[in-house]
Amino acid sequence: MEGHGGYNRSSRVQAAGLSPAVPLLEHAARMVTLPAEPHPIVIADYGSSEGRNSLEPITVAIRALRKRAGSNQAISVMHTDLPDNDFRVLFRTLVNDPNSYLAGDTKVFPATVGRSFYEQILPANSVTLGWSSWAVQWLSRAPAQIPDQIQVAYSEDPGTRAAFAAQAAADWRTFLIHRGSELHANGRLVVLTMAVDDAGDFGYRPVLDAMYGTLVKMVDENFISADELSRMTIPTVGRSRSDFMAPFAEVSEDGRFANLIVEELEVFQGEDRLWAEFQRDGDAHAFGSQWAAFSRASAFPTLAADLDGGGKDPRAAEFANRLEAGMAATLAAAPERTLIPLARMVFRKV
Numbered sequence: 232m233e234g235h236g237g238y239n240r241s242s243r244v245q246a247a248g249l250s251p252a253v254p255l256l257e258h259a260a261r262m263v264t265l266p267a268e269p270h271p272i273v274i275a276d277y278g279s280s281e282g283r284n285s286l287e288p289i290t291v292a293i294r295a296l297r298k299r300a301g302s303n304q305a306i307s308v309m310h311t312d313l314p315d316n317d318f319r320v321l322f323r324t325l326v327n328d329p330n331s332y333l334a335g336d337t338k339v340f341p342a343t344v345g346r347s348f349y350e351q352i353l354p355a356n357s358v359t360l361g362w363s364s365w366a367v368q369w370l371s372r373a374p375a376q377i378p379d380q381i382q383v384a385y386s387e388d389p390g391t392r393a394a395f396a397a398q399a400a401a402d403w404r405t406f407l408i409h410r411g412s413e414l415h416a417n418g419r420l421v422v423l424t425m426a427v428d429d430a431g432d433f434g435y436r437p438v439l440d441a442m443y444g445t446l447v448k449m450v451d452e453n454f455i456s457a458d459e460l461s462r463m464t465i466p467t468v469g470r471s472r473s474d475f476m477a478p479f480a481e482v483s484e485d486g487r488f489a490n491l492i493v494e495e496l497e498v499f500q501g502e503d504r505l506w507a508e509f510q511r512d513g514d515a516h517a518f519g520s521q522w523a524a525f526s527r528a529s530a531f532p533t534l535a536a537d538l539d540g541g542g543k544d545p546r547a548a549e550f551a552n553r554l555e556a557g558m559a560a561t562l563a564a565a566p567e568r569t570l571i572p573l574a575r576m577v578f579r580k581v
């Protein structure tokens with residue numbers, strides 16, 4: 232993700248998309264077994280980025296937990312992300328944002344873990360309530376280059392599609408195995424992530440077309456090379472309902488995997504907030520700019536890492552500016568609704 236507050240500023244699409252999962256987190260907070268004092272209640276936030284989109288769900292969870300635990304029991308909030316995440320912005324957000332869950336509660340203690348969630352990163356049996364939004368669609372690695380696209384969902388190459396599907400299946404199992412270790416008995420994990428809908432549609436078509444089209448133009452203009460474009464990959468996947476269920480269906484007869492059972496799983500369409508705003512105000516320029524800013528904050532650092540000089544390539548800043556401007560103009564010229572297939576899930580540790 233883009234650092235220096237870029238993700239916090241340009242993640243309103245994600246904020247809208249995650250909100251249908253917040254009631255599931257609130258319900259989970261009412262159901263989990265609480266550790267006895269003086270042990271703290273532990274909330275883990277897997278893939279927090281710069282933290283702004285975690286404020287609402289964690290506030291709701293804390294409010295529900297406080298109703299049960301009273302005002303004295305310590306609550307630890309462990310925000311986890313990759314080591315290069317901008318944790319400085321996250322801490323500032325927690326301290327300065329008027330909507331921070333820290334406001335008015337002196338017994339809440341945030342901390343961070345800078346490690347991949349494809350490992351065990353918190354002590355076994357320590358987590359009361361887990362939350363992860365818009366994060367586990369990121370694979371642990373890109374298993375292949377995509378010859379004809381930057382996003383595998385729109386590649387026509389069967390070998391590439393198969394390699395990504397295998398990586399997605401393995402990563403999903405790995406994620407669940409480690410969360411199954413970290414949760415304590417009767418703890419819950421609530422996950423919101425990108426999905427494919429029942430027709431197999433990954434969505435984001437206009438946005439990805441604008442991105443790929445602008446990159447091809449940058450090759451035509453000799454700003455980047457064809458080799459650089461061929462390396463560029465966004466290693467995210469949308470999983471289907473049956474992909475999410477596969478570990479539970481295949482491995483055991485009693486529907487358990489990694490000591491977890493599925494309490495809820497729903498694939499739904501996220502709100503395209505930017506399209507709704509365009510329909511209200513008719514501002515095509517704002518529509519294009521906001522989708523381009525969303526893409527910049529979420530995906531451009533990953534693409535820039537494949538420039539010959541990596542993220543520190545002297546063209547990296549101009550690369551991002553040109554790509555954003557090209558996408559904004561393309562999207563503003565023909566505004567279209569974007570499909571945003573998402574999944575919301577609740578797992579219980581048994």
Ligand SMILES: C[S@@+](CC[C@H](N)C(=O)[O-])C[C@H]1O[C@@H](n2cnc3c(N)ncnc32)[C@H](O)[C@@H]1O
Binds near residue numbers: 284347365
């Ligand atoms: C799109 S942001 C989501 C931020 C926030 N949770 C939200 O809902 O807006 C995805 C975050 O997941 C993180 N992420 C991706 N792969 C990860 C991994 N293997 N381990 C930990 N965090 C990861 C990224 O670094 C990024 O900060």
